[in-house]
Amino acid sequence: MSTNASRSAARVMMAPAVILLLGWMLVPLTMTFWFSFRKFLPMRGGDLGFAGFDNYVRFLTSSSFWPAVQTTLIIVISVLVITVVLGILLAMLLDQPMWGQGIVRILVIAPFFVMPTVSALLWKNMFMDPVNGLFAHLFKAFGAEPVIWLTDAALPSIIMIVSWQWLPFATLILLTARQSLDSEQMEAAEMDGAPLLKRFWFIVLPHLGRAITVVILIQTIFILSTFAEIFVTTSGAFDTRTLTYLIFQRITDSQNIGLGSAGGVYAIILANIVALFLMRIVGKNLDA
Amino acid sequence: MGRIVLDQVNKSFDGVEVIPPLDLTIEDGEFTVFVGPSGCGKSTLLRLIAGLEDVTGGQIHIDGKDSTQLAPAKRKLAMVFQSYALYPHMSVRNNIAFPLKMAKLGRDKINSKVMAAAEVLNLTDYLERRPGLLSGGQRQRVAIGRAIVREPKAFLFDEPLSNLDAALRVEMRLEIGELHKRLATTMVYVTHDQVEAMTMADRIVVLKAGNIEQVGSPLELYSKPKNVFVAGFIGSPSMNLLEGPEAVKLGAKTIGIRPEHLSISDQEGVWSGIIGVSEHLGSDTFFHVKCDAFPEPITVRASGEVSLHYGEKVFLTPNHAHLHLFSDDGLRIA
Ligand SMILES: Nc1ncnc2c1ncn2[C@@H]1O[C@H](COP(=O)(O)OP(=O)(O)OP(=O)(O)O)[C@@H](O)[C@H]1O
Numbered sequence: 122m123s124t125n126a127s128r129s130a131a132r133v134m135m136a137p138a139v140i141l142l143l144g145w146m147l148v149p150l151t152m153t154f155w156f157s158f159r160k161f162l163p164m165r166g167g168d169l170g171f172a173g174f175d176n177y178v179r180f181l182t183s184s185s186f187w188p189a190v191q192t193t194l195i196i197v198i199s200v201l202v203i204t205v206v207l208g209i210l211l212a213m214l215l216d217q218p219m220w221g222q223g224i225v226r227i228l229v230i231a232p233f234f235v236m237p238t239v240s241a242l243l244w245k246n247m248f249m250d251p252v253n254g255l256f257a258h259l260f261k262a263f264g265a266e267p268v269i270w271l272t273d274a275a276l277p278s279i280i281m282i283v284s285w286q287w288l289p290f291a292t293l294i295l296l297t298a299r300q301s302l303d304s305e306q307m308e309a310a311e312m313d314g315a316p317l318l319k320r321f322w323f324i325v326l327p328h329l330g331r332a333i334t335v336v337i338l339i340q341t342i343f344i345l346s347t348f349a350e351i352f353v354t355t356s357g358a359f360d361t362r363t364l365t366y367l368i369f370q371r372i373t374d375s376q377n378i379g380l381g382s383a384g385g386v387y388a389i390i391l392a393n394i395v396a397l398f399l400m401r402i403v404g405k406n407l408d409a
Numbered sequence: 410m411g412r413i414v415l416d417q418v419n420k421s422f423d424g425v426e427v428i429p430p431l432d433l434t435i436e437d438g439e440f441t442v443f444v445g446p447s448g449c450g451k452s453t454l455l456r457l458i459a460g461l462e463d464v465t466g467g468q469i470h471i472d473g474k475d476s477t478q479l480a481p482a483k484r485k486l487a488m489v490f491q492s493y494a495l496y497p498h499m500s501v502r503n504n505i506a507f508p509l510k511m512a513k514l515g516r517d518k519i520n521s522k523v524m525a526a527a528e529v530l531n532l533t534d535y536l537e538r539r540p541g542l543l544s545g546g547q548r549q550r551v552a553i554g555r556a557i558v559r560e561p562k563a564f565l566f567d568e569p570l571s572n573l574d575a576a577l578r579v580e581m582r583l584e585i586g587e588l589h590k591r592l593a594t595t596m597v598y599v600t601h602d603q604v605e606a607m608t609m610a611d612r613i614v615v616l617k618a619g620n621i622e623q624v625g626s627p628l629e630l631y632s633k634p635k636n637v638f639v640a641g642f643i644g645s646p647s648m649n650l651l652e653g654p655e656a657v658k659l660g661a662k663t664i665g666i667r668p669e670h671l672s673i674s675d676q677e678g679v680w681s682g683i684i685g686v687s688e689h690l691g692s693d694t695f696f697h698v699k700c701d702a703f704p705e706p707i708t709v710r711a712s713g714e715v716s717l718h719y720g721e722k723v724f725l726t727p728n729h730a731h732l733h734l735f736s737d738d739g740l741r742i743a
Pocket residue numbers: 422423427445446447448449450451452453454601
C-alpha cells in the first residue's frame with residue numbers, strides 16, 4: 122500500500138515522538154534496574170556499591186511483603202467485582218430511552234475526570250469525616266453511631282473510593298458494548314420465548330463478554346498502581362499498605378532506594394504479565 | 410391453524426402515520442407476500458403481526474383469537490430476520506435448540522427435533538460450528554431451522570434473501586417454496602423484489618405508503634392490475650405506461666402495455682419509432698424504442714435473434730387483448 126518513499130517519510134516524521142517516549146520510559150526504567158542492584162541509602166552513606174540480588178531477596182522475605190500482596194489483591198479484586206457488576210447494571214439502565222439521557226450520562230462519567238488525589242480528599246473530608254461527613258450525618262439521622270471510616274473500616278473505605286473512580290470507565294465501555302448488540306438478536310430471542318432475564322443471561326451477557334475482559338485487564342493494571350487514594354487517606358496504616366505503597370515507603374520512609382527499586386521491578390513484571398493478556402484479547406477483538 | 414386477520418390495523422410513529430387503517434385476511438396455509446417499494450411499511454406491518462411493535466389502533470386475530478395485546482412469544486409465530494439474527498456465541502445446534510430450551514422441553518426431545526430440522530435443511534455437518542463460520546446461505550438455513558423447530562402457527566420472513574448473491578437467492582427461493590409445500594404452514598414473506606413475489610406467492614399484497622394497493626394471485630396482478638402503480642410495479646421488465654393523444658384516442662389517461670405484448674417489425678405497424686439501446690439476453694431481446702407518438706421510450710420484447718440495430722426505423726403493434734387502460738385517477742378502466 123505504501124511506497125518506500127512514503128514509508129521512510131513516515132519514519133522520519135514519527136521519530137521525534139518515538140524518541141521522546143522511549144527516553145521518557147527508558148531512562149527511569151534503566152535507573153530503577155540499576156538502583157535495584159545497588160546498596161543505596163541516601164541518609165546513611167549514599168551509594169554503597171553493588172548488592173547483587175540482595176535487594177530482591179530482602180523485598181520478598183520482608184515481613185510486610187505478603188500482607189501487602191494480600192491487601193493489593195483484596196483491593197484489586199473487590200474493585201473489579203464492584204465496578205463490573207455495577208457497571209453492567211448501569212449500562213443496562215443508561216441504555217433505556219429516558220428523559221435527560223445526555224445529562225445523566227455525563228453525570229455518570231464525571232467521576233472519571235476527577236484526579237485521584239482530589240477524589241480521595243473529597244471522600245475523606247466530605248463523606249467519611251466522622252464528625253462533619255455526610256455519612257456521619259446520615260448515621261446520626263437514623264440514630265446510629267457514626268463509623269470512623271478511615272480507621273475502623275480503612276480497607277473498605279479505600280475500595281469504595283477507588284470503585285467510585287473506576288465505575289464510570291467500566292460503565293462507558295460496557296454501555297458501548299451493549300449498544301453494539303444487534304437489536305434483531307434481542308427480538309429474535311423475544312420471539313423464541315426468552316423472558317427478560319433469560320435474554321440478559323443468554324444474549325446480552327455473552328455479547329458483553331469481551332468488553333468485560335477488557336475492562337478487567339485495563340483496570341487491573343491501573344488499580345495495581347493505586348497510590349494517591351491511600352496516601353491521602355490512611356498513608357498505608359490500618360492494613361491498607363499495598364505493594365505500590367510498600368515500594369514508596371521503602372524509598373521515602375526507610376530511605377532505601379535499592380530495596381524500593383527491586384520492589385519496583387517486581388511491580389513492572391506483574392503489570393507486564395497482565396498487559397500481555399490484554400494485548401492478546403484486544404488484538405483478537407480487532408481481528409474479529 | 411394459522412389464519413391471521415388484521416382488522417383496521419394502523420400504526421403511527423411519533424404522530425406520523427406509517428400504516429393507515431388496513432384490513433387483511435391471511436388464510437391458513439397460504440404463502441402471502443408483502444411487496445412494495447422501500448419504506449412503504451412492509452417490515453412495520455410484519456412486525457405488527459409478530460408483536461414486536463404495538464398497534465396504534467385496530468385488532469390482530471391469530472387463529473380466531475384476539476392477539477392484539479399478546480406478547481410476541483405467546484403468538485406462536487416464528488420470524489426469520491433479514492440479518493438472520495443468529496446468536497453468534499452459540500453453536501448451530503444451540504441456536505436451533507434455543508426456542509425449545511426456552512419452552513423447557515426435555516433434552517431428548519430437543520435433540521431429536523434439532524436433528525430432524527438439521528436433516529431437512531442439510532445442516533447435519535455444521536451443528537457444532539458457530540454461525541460466524543458459515544456461509545450466507547447456511548446461516549439463512551440455520552435461521553429457518555430455528556423457526557421450524559418451534560412448529561409455529563405461521564412463519565414471518567423479512568427480506569430473508571436480500572443478503573445473498575443472485576444464484577443462492579434462486580436456490581433458497583426454491584427451498585423456501587418447497588418447505589412451504591411440505592409443512593403447509595402459513596407463511597408471510599416480505600420483499601421488495603417483485604420477481605421473488607411472483608415466483609413464490611400464493612397471494613401477493615402490494616403496498617404503497619402503508620396502503621394496500623391490490624391483493625391477488627400473481628397472475629391476477631399480472632393480467633389485471635387494479636391501478637397504474639401495481640401495473641408498473643409487477644412484471645419484469647416493467648409495463649410501458651404511456652400518456653398523450655394516443656391514450657386519449659382510446660378513452661384513457663394512461664395506457665399500459667407489457668413489453669411481451671408488443672410486436673416489432675421494420676415493415677409496418679401502428680406506432681413508428683427509432684431503436685435505441687437493445688439488451689440481448691439470449692432467449693429474448695429487449696429493444697428500447699423511441700416512438701414519435703410518446704415522449705418516453707417503449708420497451709419491446711422480441712424472441713430470439715432479431716436483426717435490428719441501433720438507429721433503425723421500426724414499427725410497433727400492441728396486442729389489443731393485453732392493452733390496459735387507466736383513468737385520470739390511475740384506476741383501471743379495462
Ligand atoms: N421505529 C421507528 N420509528 C420511527 N419511524 C419508523 C420506525 N420504523 C419504521 N419507521 C418508518 O416507517 C416507514 C416504513 O418503514 P418500514 O421499515 O416498514 O419500511 P419497509 O417497507 O420495510 O422498507 P424496506 O424495503 O426499506 O425495508 C418508514 O418511513 C420508516 O421511516
